[in-house]
Amino acid sequence: MQDLLFDFISKYISLTDDEKNAIISLDTFRSFKKGTTLLKAGQKSNDGFFVLKGCIRTYYVIGGEEKTTAFYTEMEALTPNCVINKAPSEYYISCVEDTILIISNPDMEAEMFSKFPKFETLCRILAEELLAKQQVNFDEFKTSSPxxxxxxxxxxxxxxxxxxxxxxxxxxxxxxxxxxxxxxxxxxxxxxx
Amino acid sequence: MQDLLFDFISKYISLTDDEKNAIISLDTFRSFKKGTTLLKAGQKSNDGFFVLKGCIRTYYVIGGEEKTTAFYTEMEALTPNCVINKAPSEYYISCVEDTILIISNPDMEAEMFSKFPKFETLCRILAEELLAKQQVNFDEFKTSSPxxxxxxxxxxxxxxxxxxxxxxxxxxxxxxxxxxxxxxxxxxxxxxx
DNA sequence: TAAAAACGTTCACTTAAGTTAAGAAATGAC
DNA sequence: GTCATTTCTTAACTTAAGTGAACGTTTTTA
The missing domain is CATH 1.10.10 (Arc Repressor Mutant, subunit A)
Incomplete structure (x- = not known):
């Protein structure tokens, strides 16, 4: 399972054994059953999610109806809006399938960043890449029919x-x-x- | 003009005079006339844009028609997809108004990051924040009518x-x-x- | 395992967006 | 300042999505 993660990271930066061990020793690999709710609208949380296996989704409840707006599958990361802006979440997060996640939080990240600045570089690159990808995604959505x-x-x-x-x-x-x-x-x- | 920038940055991190001078000495403030094309579809470029004053837009040309998908105004940053994935650009970028921009590129950034690691933190935070904002934006788009x-x-x-x-x-x-x-x-x- | 709930499809009807075209208004070029 | 171009609006018609309802199927759960 961890190998999947390290293979993924190796596309961006190279890690020493020390650094790999640091990640493993964080001990934040967690399993969830299909249907498990990871975050509810209105709640505050500091948890970020990285999908190792399975699928999670974000959804809103508008007029009593669920509106699913995003899916995250293998090697995709989700940092909920509420973690970034320290406000209650606007959406729910739940598991579409049985799922294995890495769960992070800002304190943990800050510690890793100061010990291994390389991780901050990794996170910056990933965020920039995601931002660019997502913009193109949004563009495609706007410019095409259902x-x-x-x-x-x-x-x-x-x-x-x-x-x-x-x-x-x-x-x-x-x-x-x-x-x-x-x-x-x-x-x-x-x-x- | 620079004060606008430093006021903006001060919301995220605090800068010493040294660091401020480093930014100014990069000498990358540029003015453009309304209508100026900054990047064409199919071109490669390493320029990132930060809007100090004015407005720029990204647009595609699909079936001979312009499809504008994003606007960037004061204190908003645009790193074109082609800078991130080193492929030809899928869209055009042009000025909606007379505009003053900071133009950056990866080499310049790398140099700044190694001299002042704080800048990489700033960029990481900005990218993460934008990503979260943009996701909510996209969600709103999906869940609402024109x-x-x-x-x-x-x-x-x-x-x-x-x-x-x-x-x-x-x-x-x-x-x-x-x-x-x-x-x-x-x-x-x-x-x- | 039986009943209940949720899900997916189909249908008829309503509403709004796409399309094509024409003309008025604003903008830019000379 | 005038002419040409682009932009915006309106209208009639077409197409597709929204709505409400019915019904069979699958999944939950008690």
Missing amino acids: EQRYLNLLQKRPDLIQRAPQHQLASYLGIKPQSLSRLRARILEKNKV | EQRYLNLLQKRPDLIQRAPQHQLASYLGIKPQSLSRLRARILEKNKV
Whole structure:
């Protein structure tokens, strides 16, 4: 399990055995059952999440309805808004599948950064990279129709369509579950002819 | 002009006079006329932009049409995707108004980071904060209708509606210019009754 | 394992965005 | 200042998403 993490990190910086041991000794690998809620809207928390295995999602409850807006799978990190701005969370976080996470917090990070400045560089690079990726993602969302967004998802994250239920995917695509059903039927119809 | 920058930075970290001078001596303050193109799609560049005064936008050209997806105004930073992933840019960047920018590049940053590690901390914090903000932004976009998005923009960035032309705002809201016109007329009609 | 809840699909209807086109208004170039 | 271009608005029509409801299926859970 840890090897997955170190393979991932090695794409960005190289770690000494000392540094690897420092990470392991933090002892923050945790397992959760599918459906577990990691954070509720309105709560404050300092926990950041890094997905080693499985899938978690963020969702809002608006007018009594769940609106899933993001999924995080293997080697993806989520630092909840409430950790950054020290305000109550606007959204829920829960496990789509049985999931293994690394859970971090700012104090822990600060200690690691001062002991191994390299980690701060890693975090900076990861944050910058994510920011750029996410901007392009958002751009694609804005400039395409629901149907194009679905086809795009099918290309880019085909696993998600298997792993997450339709109604969660629908709000992730910015539409209603019924519209996703219809849209898929429409695509099948087109390909048939 | 520099005071604006230092006031902004002081919200995150405190700088010594030495550090402030180091920034000034980088001598990267640049002025541009409205309409100036800073980066073209397909080009490679290492320039990052920080807006001191004015407004810049990113836009794609899709099927011959400009699709504006983001605006950056005072104290906002844009590191183009192509700087991060060393690939040709997917979008254009140009000035919506006469604009004063700080232009950075990775080599310059690396030098500053090694001389003053504090700057890397600043950049990490800024990137993390932006990432969290942007996620919430995207979430709001996904969970609301074009009309709600327009009303939301009116609340959160009223200046943008004055500063940018309608057709750029339209694609920023994920709709066509005609739809934005209609939607605004609809809102006026509602408030009249 | 049986009942209840949640989920996915389909349908008919409503609403709003996309499209095409035309004309008025604003802006920029000369 | 005038002409040309771009921008904004309006309108009629098309297309697709939202809505409310029904129904079969799957998943929970008691």
